[in-house]
Amino acid sequence: MIDRAQLAKFLAVALGGALGALARVAIDMLTPANVWAASTLIVNVLGCVALAALSAYAAHRPLAPLLQLFAGTGFCGSFTTLSTVLLLFTSLSAAGYIGYLLLSVVLCLAAVFLTHTLLDRHLARPQELS
Amino acid sequence: MIWLLLLAGAIGAMIRYLLDRSLPATHDLAQGLFAGWPRGILLANILGSFALGVVLGYARSHQLDLTHENFVHTIPAADRLWLLASGVCGSLTTASTLFVGFRLIYEVNKARAIVYLCSTFVIAGGAGALGWLMTR
Numbered sequence: 001m002i003d004r005a006q007l008a009k010f011l012a013v014a015l016g017g018a019l020g021a022l023a024r025v026a027i028d029m030l031t032p033a034n035v036w037a038a039s040t041l042i043v044n045v046l047g048c049v050a051l052a053a054l055s056a057y058a059a060h061r062p063l064a065p066l067l068q069l070f071a072g073t074g075f076c077g078s079f080t081t082l083s084t085v086l087l088l089f090t091s092l093s094a095a096g097y098i099g100y101l102l103l104s105v106v107l108c109l110a111a112v113f114l115t116h117t118l119l120d121r122h123l124a125r126p127q128e129l130s
Numbered sequence: 131m132i133w134l135l136l137l138a139g140a141i142g143a144m145i146r147y148l149l150d151r152s153l154p155a156t157h158d159l160a161q162g163l164f165a166g167w168p169r170g171i172l173l174a175n176i177l178g179s180f181a182l183g184v185v186l187g188y189a190r191s192h193q194l195d196l197t198h199e200n201f202v203h204t205i206p207a208a209d210r211l212w213l214l215a216s217g218v219c220g221s222l223t224t225a226s227t228l229f230v231g232f233r234l235i236y237e238v239n240k241a242r243a244i245v246y247l248c249s250t251f252v253i254a255g256g257a258g259a260l261g262w263l264m265t266r
Binding site: 010013014015016017018019020021022024025028029044047048050051052055069073074076077078079080081082083084085086087089090101104105108109111112113116 | 132135136137138139140141142143144146147150175178179181182183186190198199200201216217219220221222223224225226227228229230232233234247250251254255258259262
């Protein structure tokens with residue numbers, strides 16, 4: 001049997017996942033159709049920034065597990081995509097495909113490491129008394 | 131269409147969550163290079179890429195154009211495939227979790243992290259190509 005706490009976790013992931021997919025598709029539709037690979041790159045870099053920020057925050061401050069599941073596992077996980085990137089060989093030239101993969105890796109890694117470094121330093125400072 | 135896309139996105143995320151829960155990262159150092167790998171996420175990326183390969187190959191062999199300019203209903207068969215591709219496969223696979231996971235492993239062991247990232251690209255990319263070639 002699934003207890004209520006477990007059900008809440010599933011719902012948090014499902015809701016975040018649904019909204020993440022919608023946001024990804026919306027960005028895809030807003031970018032010109034012939035450069036749809038660009039929208040995937042944009043979405044993946046933004047999602048990497050968001051998830052890196054969330055994980056840096058969670059390392060220093062208490063974060064509700066349900067919020068982590070909704071925003072991290074659900075939203076960021078669904079917002080970004082790897083399958084679309086890997087299947088681009090069906091529409092790009094070999095050189096274009098390799099270049100796109102390298103660009104994706106470099107930009108996503110830069111997004112993750114920069115976000116983490118900046119936020120980690122900021123959050124590690126003692127909290128100001130309010 | 132929007133409601134179906136929400137449903138498809140939720141399904142993809144739920145499958146990924148279930149895989150991640152049942153195959154979490156183990157920190158058993160006896161596993162050498164594989165220690166700390168989020169195996170569930172790796173599996174989700176492999177399965178999702180394979181599935182997208184199958185869907186895109188099928189669409190190509192049936193001359194179905196999956197590009198959507200908006201949410202307006204086009205051809206039922208193309209719509210269903212598009213929901214599987216953009217909704218389920220797109221949400222099942224993840225780049226953010228992959229790269230954030232890479233950073234977490236990288237803090238502990240750089241070589242292990244690089245092997246994890248390369249393995250994901252090679253195996254999931256191979257799975258996608260296999261799916262595409264099977265149905266093309």
